Amino acid sequence: MATFRVIRSHTVRRAWVSAAISCALMILSTSLASAQDSWTSLASDPVPKFSPAGGAINGKLYVSGYSTATFPYVMHLNVYDPALNTWAALTPSSLGRAYADAAVINGKLYVVGGCTNNSDCSFVTNALEVYDPGTNAWSTLAPMPTRRLDPAVGVMNGKLYVVGGNLGALSGYPSITTTEVYDPAANSWTTLAPMPTDRRGAVGAVIDGLFYVVGGAHGNGAAVGTVEVYDPAANSWSSRANMPTFRREAAGGAISGHLYVVGGYTSMTVTTNESYDAGNDAWTELAAALTPRYGAVAAVINSKLYVVDGYLQNASATGANEVYTAGIAGPPGPRGTIGAQGATGAQGLTGATGATGAQGAEGLIGPPGAQGPMGATGSQGVAGPMGAIGAAGATGAQGPQGLIGPAGATGAQGEAGPTGAQGPPGPIGPTGEQGSTGATGAQGVAGPMGAIGATGATGAQGPQGLIGSAGAQGLTGAQGAAGLTGAIGATGASGAQGPQGPIGSTGVPGATGATGPQGTPGPDWPVGSILLLTPEAVPPPGFMLIGTVNQTINAPGPGNTNLRLRVYVKQ
Numbered sequence: 001m002a003t004f005r006v007i008r009s010h011t012v013r014r015a016w017v018s019a020a021i022s023c024a025l026m027i028l029s030t031s032l033a034s035a036q037d038s039w040t041s042l043a044s045d046p047v048p049k050f051s052p053a054g055g056a057i058n059g060k061l062y063v064s065g066y067s068t069a070t071f072p073y074v075m076h077l078n079v080y081d082p083a084l085n086t087w088a089a090l091t092p093s094s095l096g097r098a099y100a101d102a103a104v105i106n107g108k109l110y111v112v113g114g115c116t117n118n119s120d121c122s123f124v125t126n127a128l129e130v131y132d133p134g135t136n137a138w139s140t141l142a143p144m145p146t147r148r149l150d151p152a153v154g155v156m157n158g159k160l161y162v163v164g165g166n167l168g169a170l171s172g173y174p175s176i177t178t179t180e181v182y183d184p185a186a187n188s189w190t191t192l193a194p195m196p197t198d199r200r201g202a203v204g205a206v207i208d209g210l211f212y213v214v215g216g217a218h219g220n221g222a223a224v225g226t227v228e229v230y231d232p233a234a235n236s237w238s239s240r241a242n243m244p245t246f247r248r249e250a251a252g253g254a255i256s257g258h259l260y261v262v263g264g265y266t267s268m269t270v271t272t273n274e275s276y277d278a279g280n281d282a283w284t285e286l287a288a289a290l291t292p293r294y295g296a297v298a299a300v301i302n303s304k305l306y307v308v309d310g311y312l313q314n315a316s317a318t319g320a321n322e323v324y325t326a327g328i329a330g331p332p333g334p335r336g337t338i339g340a341q342g343a344t345g346a347q348g349l350t351g352a353t354g355a356t357g358a359q360g361a362e363g364l365i366g367p368p369g370a371q372g373p374m375g376a377t378g379s380q381g382v383a384g385p386m387g388a389i390g391a392a393g394a395t396g397a398q399g400p401q402g403l404i405g406p407a408g409a410t411g412a413q414g415e416a417g418p419t420g421a422q423g424p425p426g427p428i429g430p431t432g433e434q435g436s437t438g439a440t441g442a443q444g445v446a447g448p449m450g451a452i453g454a455t456g457a458t459g460a461q462g463p464q465g466l467i468g469s470a471g472a473q474g475l476t477g478a479q480g481a482a483g484l485t486g487a488i489g490a491t492g493a494s495g496a497q498g499p500q501g502p503i504g505s506t507g508v509p510g511a512t513g514a515t516g517p518q519g520t521p522g523p524d525w526p527v528g529s530i531l532l533l534t535p536e537a538v539p540p541p542g543f544m545l546i547g548t549v550n551q552t553i554n555a556p557g558p559g560n561t562n563l564r565l566r567v568y569v570k571q
Contacts, residue, residue, distance in 0.1 A: 037273075037287045037327040042306075043085045045319035047076045049309045051150070051249075053102035053111045054297035057133055059083070061299050061306050062090075062109050064131070066098050068317045073098075077131070080308065080321065082301055091136050093129055099149040099295075101204075103160055105184060108132050110141075110160055112182075115149045115168055124149050124168035128182065142187045146178045150249070152204030154211040156232055159183050161192075161211055163230070166200035166219065175200045175219040179230065193235050197226045201295075203252035205259050207278045209233075212240075212259055214276070217248035223266055224248075227276070241281050245272045251298035251307045255326050260286075260305050262324065265294040269313045273324070291320040529570040534563065543568035 045063060052065025061080040066073040075092040093111065099121060100114030109131040115121035126144040131137075148165030155161070160182040166175050177194040195213060202216030211230040217223045225243035230236075243261060250264030259276040263269070269292040275284045289307065296310030305324040312318050525531075531543055532551070539545075547567045 038325050039287060039290050040323050040325070041290055042082075042321040042323055043080070043087060044321050045078055045080070045309050046087050047078055047089075048317040048319035049076065050311050050317040051098045051100075051295040052297050052309050053100040053114070054299060054308070055102050055104040055109050056299035056301045056306075057104055057107055057109060059301055061297075061301065061308065062131070062133070063297050063308055064093060064102070064109070064111060065100075065297075065309070066096065072096075079133075080306070082304075082306070082323070090133075091138070093131070093138050095125070095127055095129060097125060097127070101151050101153045101162070103153045103155045105155055105158060105160060107134075110182075110184075112144055112153065112160070112162055113148050113151050113165060120169045121149055122169035124166075124170075141184075142182070142189060144182070145180055145189050145191060146176070148176060148178070148200075150200040152202040152213050152216070154204045154206045156206055156209060156211060158185075161204075161230070161232075163195050163204065163211075163213055164199050164202055164216065173219050174198075175217070181232075193230075193237060195228055195230070196237050196239070197224065197228060199224055199226070199248075201248035201250075201264075203250050203259075203261050205252060205254040207254050207257055207259060210278075212254075212276075212278070214252065214259065214261055215243055215247050215250055215264065221248075223264075240276075241283060243276070244274060244283050244285065245270070247272070247294075249294040249311075251296040251310070253298050253300040253305045255300055255303050255305065258326070260324065260326070262289050262298065262305070262307055263291075263293050263296060263310070269293055269311070275326075286326075287324075289324070290322050291318065293318055293320070525570045527570050531568040531570075532565040533568065535566060537566075539566075539568045542571050544571055 047067045047069070049063060049065035049067060052063050054061060054063040054065075056062075059082065061082070062077065063080070064077045065075070067076050073096065075094075075096045077090040077092040079088050079090055080086075081088070095116065097114035097116045100111050102109055102111045104110070110128065111131070112128045114125055114127075115123055116125050117123045124147045126147040128141045128144055130139050130141055132139070144162060146165075147167065148162075149168055151162050151165035153160060153162050161179070162182070163179045164176060165178075166173055175198040177196065177198045179192040179194055181190050181192055182188070183190070199213075199216030199218060203214045205212050205214075209232070211232070212227065213230070214227050215223065215225055223246040225246040227240040227242060229238050229240055231238070245264075245266065247261075247264035247266050247270065250261050252259060252261040254260075257278050259278065260273065261276070262273045263271060271288040271290070271292045273286045273288055275286050276282075277284070291312075293310040293312055296307050298305060298307045300306075303326070305326070306321070307324070308321045309317065309319055525540070525542075529543075531539055532549065533539055545566055546569050549565050549567055551563045551565050
């Protein structure tokens with residue numbers, strides 16, 4: 001019986017210990033499950049800014065940039081106090097710029113690069129300024145060797161590292177790989193080994209003395225997920241696992257060896273939140289941010305990531321202020337050792353023998369021994385590495401080409417265009433030479449604007465002078481019809497030529513008359529004057545033949561007369 005009692009006592013104690021351990025594990029599991037990452041919305045920036053620059057100093061977030069409330073845009077500097085959840089305005093920089101970047105060194109905010117105009121970022125700057133919260137004042141420092149906008153920055157060993165960026169509109173928006181470092185002690189810059197991948201709008205962060213540059217976009221706007229790391233000791237770059245979501249102008253910061261990358265622009269604004277484990281070269285997707293945006297400012301304060309301002313999908317500025325609390329827990333640590341078994345309770349006394357020899361009552365079972373102390377909880381295990389990314393599926397075979405559609409019907413022929421307007425008539429040419437006077441022929445009527453032609457030598461009509469200047473008619477010939485119908489100008493005047501009238505029919509040749517008097521000299525024609533003469537007419541000095549035209553003359557009697565006239569121009 002004694003043996004039975006001992007075994008029973010051990011069994012009771014072990015069952016109680018097992019239940020206690022199970023309860024403790026449930027409590028630990030519940031505690032780990034509650035340590036989830038989360039986002040909280042805070043007081044918004046009272047002056048929303050697009051693509052600002054900022055950083056954390058003494059537990060406060062400083063944000064510098066353009067406000068879109070007025071145009072031209074105005075620079076503002078605002079500071080957020082997480083302890084009070086309030087904002088305050090400070091002295092802004094006198095240099096207005098967007099797409100700059102900033103970092104904090106020894107309690108001061110260094111702002112570098114960006115573009116200084118309000119429209120297309122055509123004026124890119126290399127300016128470096130520093131803000132001192134102690135004096136609420138700005139100072140200008142040695143300019144960066146390379147002008148650029150939207151670079152990535154980081155601080156190592158008290159020096160400011162600037163990498164990548166874009167040269168702006170005047171250069172065609174090329175992204176660059178240039179790496180430069182600023183030494184505040186010497187107020188000077190040094191050029192370092194270039195980054196392998198050209199890009200702008202990347203996230204920069206320093207982890208364990210190495211400068212990580214993540215994501216961004218090439219000059220053509222194509223987003224990348226590239227991760228490259230700069231080692232200042234070796235002045236060299238190396239590659240790491242790509243970020244799963246390719247994007248540009250995201251916000252980010254490093255907490256406990258993890259780089260968090262939030263929001264940004266793919267082909268649209270996103271809320272994606274991904275964490276890079278530098279120790280395991282692995283990425284994890286976490287709780288998404290509350291506001292989709294790009295071009296925001298981010299800073300780490302008390303192991304929390306604050307994200308402020310930026311662009312919304314419609315390119316308007318937002319003042320949204322959100323804080324991310326990282327809550328990634330590793331797997332449970334190993335189970336602690338079971339405590340030592342409690343001492344065996346004292347065996348109960350054997351009952352006295354009964355009068356009739358009956359066995360005495362069984363002694364009481366001794367109380368269970370006190371439970372040994374619970375083993376200490378094992379330390380938290382290291383998170384296992386992320387599984388390898390599965391291989392991409394094979395590309396499907398191309399489908400057959402669709403049938404060619406029937407040809408469209410031929411469109412109706414368009415209507416003929418209107419007849420062009422008739423050009424203005426040329427100026428009246430100079431008067432032809434005067435013919436000799438016929439014996440008895442009357443002098444022909446003078447044509448408009450030309451000098452009076454001389455009487456024909458043998459009674460034949462004198463050669464035609466300028467268009468509209470008729471030769472003198474022979475003595476017995478019928479008088480020719482009037483010349484050009486334009487108004488008759490004064491002799492030699494350069495008045496505007498009237499429309500050409502019908503040329504009269506040639507009169508019947510008269511008898512040869514005596515030589516008539518010399519005709520009045522024609523006008524002095526200006527350079528560029530145009531003459532139309534019959535083939536047998538001789539142009540005045542200084543005129544050059546440039547072509548011929550056909551002219552139909554309405555003559556008296558049946559039918560019309562077609563003449564081929566020569567065209568001359570005064571040199």
